[in-house]
Structures are given as C-alpha cells and as structure tokens.
Amino acid sequence: MCLAVPGKIVERHEENGLAMGTVDFAGTTVSVCLAYVPEAEIGSYVIVHAGFALNVLDEEEANKTLALFDEIDELTKRSQEIQPK
Amino acid sequence: MKFVEEYRDPQTARNLLAELARTVTRPWVIMEICGGQTHAIVKNGLDQLLPGKIELVHGPGCPVCVTSLELIDKAIAIALVPNTIFVSFGDMLRVPGSHKDLFMAKSEGADVRIVYSPLESLKIARENPDKRVVFFAVGFETTAPGNAMLIAQAEREKLTNFSLLVSHVLVPPAMSALLLSPQNRVQAYLAAGHVCSVMGYHEYEPLASSFKVPIVVTGFEPNDILAGILAAVKQLETGRAEVENMYPRVVTREGNLPAQEQIKRIFEITDRAWRGIGVIPQSGLRLRPQYSQFDAEKIFDVGHLKAKESPDCISGQILQGLKKPHQCSQFGTRCTPQSPLGATMVSSEGACAAYYAVRKFRPVG
Numbered sequence: 001m002c003l004a005v006p007g008k009i010v011e012r013h014e015e016n017g018l019a020m021g022t023v024d025f026a027g028t029t030v031s032v033c034l035a036y037v038p039e040a041e042i043g044s045y046v047i048v049h050a051g052f053a054l055n056v057l058d059e060e061e062a063n064k065t066l067a068l069f070d071e072i073d074e075l076t077k078r079s080q081e082i083q084p085k
Numbered sequence: 086m087k088f089v090e091e092y093r094d095p096q097t098a099r100n101l102l103a104e105l106a107r108t109v110t111r112p113w114v115i116m117e118i119c120g121g122q123t124h125a126i127v128k129n130g131l132d133q134l135l136p137g138k139i140e141l142v143h144g145p146g147c148p149v150c151v152t153s154l155e156l157i158d159k160a161i162a163i164a165l166v167p168n169t170i171f172v173s174f175g176d177m178l179r180v181p182g183s184h185k186d187l188f189m190a191k192s193e194g195a196d197v198r199i200v201y202s203p204l205e206s207l208k209i210a211r212e213n214p215d216k217r218v219v220f221f222a223v224g225f226e227t228t229a230p231g232n233a234m235l236i237a238q239a240e241r242e243k244l245t246n247f248s249l250l251v252s253h254v255l256v257p258p259a260m261s262a263l264l265l266s267p268q269n270r271v272q273a274y275l276a277a278g279h280v281c282s283v284m285g286y287h288e289y290e291p292l293a294s295s296f297k298v299p300i301v302v303t304g305f306e307p308n309d310i311l312a313g314i315l316a317a318v319k320q321l322e323t324g325r326a327e328v329e330n331m332y333p334r335v336v337t338r339e340g341n342l343p344a345q346e347q348i349k350r351i352f353e354i355t356d357r358a359w360r361g362i363g364v365i366p367q368s369g370l371r372l373r374p375q376y377s378q379f380d381a382e383k384i385f386d387v388g389h390l391k392a393k394e395s396p397d398c399i400s401g402q403i404l405q406g407l408k409k410p411h412q413c414s415q416f417g418t419r420c421t422p423q424s425p426l427g428a429t430m431v432s433s434e435g436a437c438a439a440y441y442a443v444r445k446f447r448p449v450g
Contacts, residue, residue, distance in 0.1 A: 026086040051202020052231040062334035076100040
C-alpha cells in the first residue's frame with residue numbers, strides 16, 4: 001500500500017467534479033485523481049498511491065540526494081586509496 | 086524509469102554500505118515502521134548486506150495486518166448480506182477472519198470486488214443503485230485522503246447506497262506505544278516516507294525529543310533505505326536524537342495541506358484495536374458523526390461477533406518487532422500465503438509474506 005513510484009502527468013481533465021489526469025509510468029498510463037496536487041502541471045512527476053496523486057516530486061531535492069550519493073562515492077574511493085585491498 | 090533507477094544503482098549501494106561499515110562502532114537496533122520498506126529490505130537482501138552490528142527490526146506498518154479481527158469478521162458478515170456489493174483492495178481478501186476470509190465469502194456467493202483505486206467503488210455504487218455498496222477503507226494516513234474524497238464525492242452526488250467500513254490507523258500513536266513498551270529495544274526508527282508525504286514529519290519531533298530516539302524519514306528504493314539507515318547510524322554514533330528527512334524529493338516538514346484538511350473534515354481520531362497488539366488510544370480514524378449515513382458499521386447490524394484468533398499465530402509479536410517470521414514454529418509449514426494463519430503472511434506489506442517470498446527460513450551469515 002505504501003509502495004508508489006513516480007509517474008509523469010501527460011493529461012488533465014475533470015470528471016464528476018474531480019480533477020483527474022493521466023499519469024505515465026514509463027509507458028503504462030493510469031487514470032489518477034489530481035485533487036490533492038493543485039500545483040501539478042502537465043510534465044510534473046507525481047507520487048501516486050491507490051489512484052490518488054499525493055505529492056509532486058521536487059526535482060531539485062531529487063538532484064541533491066543524488067549529489068549526496070556522489071559525495072559518498074568520493075569518500076569510498078578515497079578510503080580505498082588509503083587502504084588498498 | 087526516471088527518479089527510480091538512480092536510487093537503485095548498485096555501485097551507490099556498495100558505497101553506502103562501505104560508509105556504514107566505516108561509521109558503525111557498536112551494535113544498534115533500528116526499526117523500519119512501514120511494511121513497504123520491510124518488503125524492499127527483504128527483497129533486496131539489504132538486511133544481510135548490512136554490517137553485522139546493525140540489526141533491523143520490522144514494525145507494524147502493515148495496515149492490512151493490523152486491521153482487527155472483529156472488523157474482518159464484520160466485513161465478511163456485511164459481504165454476505167443479500168444485495169450488497171463489498172469492495173476492497175486485493176490484499177484484504179485472503180486475510181483470515183475467525184472462520185473464513187472474504188475470498189471464501191465470495192465463493193459462497195457474496196459479491197466481493199477488488200479495486201485498485203477507491204474511486205472505482207463510487208463508480209460501482211452509481212452503476213448499482215439497487216444494491217448497497219460498501220468500501221473497506223483500510224490504511225494508514227497514506228490512503229486516508231483518498232477515502233476522505235470518497236465521502237466528499239458521495240455527499241456531493243447525494244449517493245444513498247454507499248458506505249465505508251473504516252479501519253484507518255495512525256503511525257505516531259503506534260510509535261509511542263512501541264516506545265513505551267518495556268520490551269522495546271529499538272534505538273532508532275525509519276519513518277514511513279509516504280505517510281510523511283501526506284502528514285509531514287513535525288508530529289515525530291516530540292517523539293524524538295522525549296524518547297531520545299533518532300527518527301529518519303526514509304523512502305523505498307534500496308539506496309533510499311540504505312541512506313536512511315546511514316543517517317540513523319550517524320545520529321546514534323554521535324548521540325543525536327533528531328527527526329531527519331532523507332526523502333526530501335517527496336517529503337516536506339508540513340506535508341500535503343489540502344490532503345490533511347480533507348482528512349480532518351471527514352474523519353476524527355478514535356481509539357483503535359490493532360490486531361495482535363491490542364487497543365492503542367487515539368490511534369485510528371473514524372467518520373465524523375455528520376457522515377454517519379456513510380458509515381457501514383452504523384448501517385449494517387451484523388450482530389455481536391465473537392472473534393477467535395489462531396492460537397499458533399505470533400503476528401502480534403512480529404508486528405512489534407519482538408520476533409522475526411522465521412522464528413515462528415508454523416512459518417512455511419502450516420502457515421503459507423496459500424493457507425495463512427495470520428494477516429502478516431497474506432498482506433503485500435506483511436513481514437511473514439516478505440520472508441516467505443525469498444524463502445528466508447533462518448538468518449543468513
């Protein structure tokens with residue numbers, strides 16, 4: 001239930017008074033309720049859970065996390081140079 | 086897939102594990118709350134790759150697992166009422182009740198339907214005006230906004246044949262209960278990333294400071310989990326006890342405000358019985374009185390049901406992190422996903438199901 005992968009909004013419309021959209025998960029498209037992400041636009045990546053988009057993915061933060069991983073990569077390389085095995 | 090693959094990169098995983106090995110100096114016990122994280126850990130063998138000093142313990146973050154036996158029995162009783170359509174997420178169908186499960190009720194003629202999105206249950210209600218449609222609203226805070234929307238829509242559309250059987254549970258009160266337990270040996274927690282994406286993480290700050298435990302908001306990809314564990318270990322090694330967000334691409338401190346407002350509008354907090362654990366005060370959600378026309382427990386009088394749990398099932402101890410699935414005498418023998426004794430073997434977020442899927446009958450290494 002908690003597992004959710006990010007998908008890209010490719011289309012928006014209204015259905016029964018609710019903001020709905022089509023979200024593309026690398027080729028598979030699913031109909032999703034966008035009522036809780038009013039700031040999301042076509043092209044935004046959202047986390048979808050049981051048919052509802054709950055958050056827009058923050059691309060800047062995503063890149064910061066990857067930069068953190070790169071830092072740890074550097075630390076690992078340096079420690080291997082100090083103690084080659 | 087964008088924003089997914091990068092967090093599964095094996096070299097990054099190796100680097101994170103190396104950094105963990107460099108950082109840890111003594112044994113620590115860390116609990117991941119969310120069942121989705123348990124599955125990610127077990128599936129990727131992360132618990133076996135961690136330095137030996139770090140022990141991962143699995144928490145009660147499996148809403149299907151903690152739905153009370155009484156509610157399962159009620160669900161089955163409602164499903165068997167003529168002219169009723171009982172709608173649910175797939176996992177709930179194989180959860181054992183006192184005598185049977187929803188799947189067996191279906192085979193006895195009950196109209197039980199599986200949906201992926203709760204909105205489909207509204208569609209079923211619109212298309213079947215002569216039937217009473219009940220949706221099994223199970224979940225933590227992650228599914229509460231969706232289920233709240235069902236009521237808002239049902240009210241807007243003036244549906245008279247739709248109701249929810251509510252089994253919502255909340256994470257922070259469960260964490261308090263675990264932290265207060267005299268058997269607790271957990272020293273740091275990985276908070277559930279998607280629950281926090283809805284609720285934010287400010288509710289965990291009083292828990293971190295009063296119980297002096299690091300709480301790290303963690304995602305679900307292998308490298309997100311390793312990064313969460315690394316942050317927790319760094320805090321433990323330096324004597325810090327803070328709430329830290331290691332899933333900032335999705336989680337903010339405030340969370341999703343429109344979703345929180347909708348939850349508050351439709352639901353109120355109540356005491357709730359957690360299967361295998363007992364009643365945790367103020368740990369659940371129920372419909373507010375003004376929505377009682379949508380409350381299945383008020384609409385259906387299914388009589389006094391006497392719930393009977395399997396005497397051999399140790400789900401309760403597993404959900405509290407006191408035992409691991411392979412320590413259960415019935416694991417993999419009398420209890421399998423095909424013939425489960427308890428909910429933890431059935432749910433896609435249950436620890437026993439996770440261990441069984443990788444044939445984890447004993448600790449390795």
